[in-house]
Amino acid sequence: MMLALALFLTGLALSAFFSGSETGMYRVSRIRVVLDGLSRGWAARGLVWLLNHSTVFIATALVGNNLANYVTSLAIVLGVQASLSGSASAELLGTILMTPVVFVFGELLPKFLFYHAPYRLLSYTRPVLLFFTVLFLPVSLLLGLLARALRYVTGETPFHVRLGMARRELEQVLREGHEAGILAGSQRALANNVFEIGNQPAVRFGVPLSRLATVDEGDDRDAAKSAARRQGHPIVLVRRHKKIVGCLLFADLLNEQRDVEPSPVVDALATDKHMSVLLRLYETGSEVAVLTDRDGTVRSVVTRRQLLLPLLTAGSS
Incomplete structure (x- = not known):
């Protein structure tokens, strides 16, 4: 006993x-x-x-x-x-x-x-x-x-809870910060958007390659401006042997006083996350990321603005 x-x-x-x-x-x-x-x-x-x-x-x-x-x-x-x-x-x-x-x-x-x-x-x-x-x-x-x-x-695992734990912790910190007056409502909404949207694939926010103006490397300024006007987009992609190697801004093309050199683009995978691609764009000072499959096929093109807008507008209403 x-x-x-x-x-x-x-x-x-x-x-x-x-x-x-x-x-x-x-x-x-x-x-x-x-x-x-x-x-x-x-x-x-x-x-x-x-x-x-x-x-x-x-x-x-x-x-x-x-x-x-x-x-x-x-x-x-x-x-x-x-x-x-x-x-x-x-x-x-x-x-x-x-x-x-x-x-x-x-x-x-x-x-x-x-x-x-x-x-x-x-x-x-x-x-x-x-x-x-x-x-x-x-x-x-x-x-x-x-x-x-x-x-x-x-496709699932019974132990895949790490993100759920982190999300609850973040929401608790944001809620306590808002109640204490440290975070304004807009700041809390932005932080929530970063957590909600930043983990989504960046390819969801991109557009097909055909939606952006494209010129060949070595084309003159007038050709680039004309391509930008036709597409109605302020970014012009620069192509070398069918590969995107840089981009030009329409605002820079209008300045006739100085030469314009293509800015670098970021090469990323179509499976990369929104926040990961956005941080790489800021680190390199680029405006455009080219999203490809593992075999090198271009799936989509995403700009810095297309990644920033959902963070500032999602959930704001």
């Missing part, structure tokens, strides 16, 4: 720990954890590592919860066998009677506590969390490989 009681309390504690820490990891401020990792010891840095490798953490919590459920069920069966007749009906009745206790103290109460004080409780329990992470690492890696295989088959 004492063995059954010890196993039951152990299983209940494990269930409470893994259920609560899972909720705490979703709720804790990533910024605060990162700052702790910069200024404190190995446990704080380990928690930052877990936040950045959410697949390992979720697999650890999954294994831990299953282990806790197994230990708790075994303890109930052993307790019933030691105190009662040990029949199948008695074991079933004992499990039913203990279910509310396990649910309240092993699931509901720890989730409630970690939900309202995630940083404090994770700070207390992070050495234990890191210990079980290392202990369950072989199984966690196996589950990670299984998840990757499922992603190749179905």
Whole structure:
């Protein structure tokens, strides 16, 4: 009977720990954890590592919860066998009677506590969390490989929650900043747009190559101005042997006082994200990105303005 009681309390504690820490990891401020990792010891840095490798953490919590459920069920069966007749009906009745206790103290109460004080409780329990992470690492890696295989088959993975966690954290920071008066409504809307739109493929905002004026390298200024007027677009692409190598601005072409040299274009893949392409345009000082497939076929052309406008207008109404 004492063995059954010890196993039951152990299983209940494990269930409470893994259920609560899972909720705490979703709720804790990533910024605060990162700052702790910069200024404190190995446990704080380990928690930052877990936040950045959410697949390992979720697999650890999954294994831990299953282990806790197994230990708790075994303890109930052993307790019933030691105190009662040990029949199948008695074991079933004992499990039913203990279910509310396990649910309240092993699931509901720890989730409630970690939900309202995630940083404090994770700070207390992070050495234990890191210990079980290392202990369950072989199984966690196996589950990670299984998840990757499922992603190749179905296109999804049961552990693909990192972006969801980051999105909730960002929304919480923006909401708190707005309530504190640090962020104006327009600033919060812009930040939300960056998060919503920046992860979309840049090709969604581009136009076909034929929509922009194109001239061959070496064509004179008048040919470039005429091409821009025909297409009604202020950017003229410069082509060398059927490959886009630069661009000209119509405003620069109107200035007859100086020579105009083509500006470089950014070569990107059609699968690249909106924000990634926009940052590359700013880094290179270019106005145009040419989006191609992996075989080099041009899928679309996107300008800096076409990437900026959705950030400034989406959700503004």
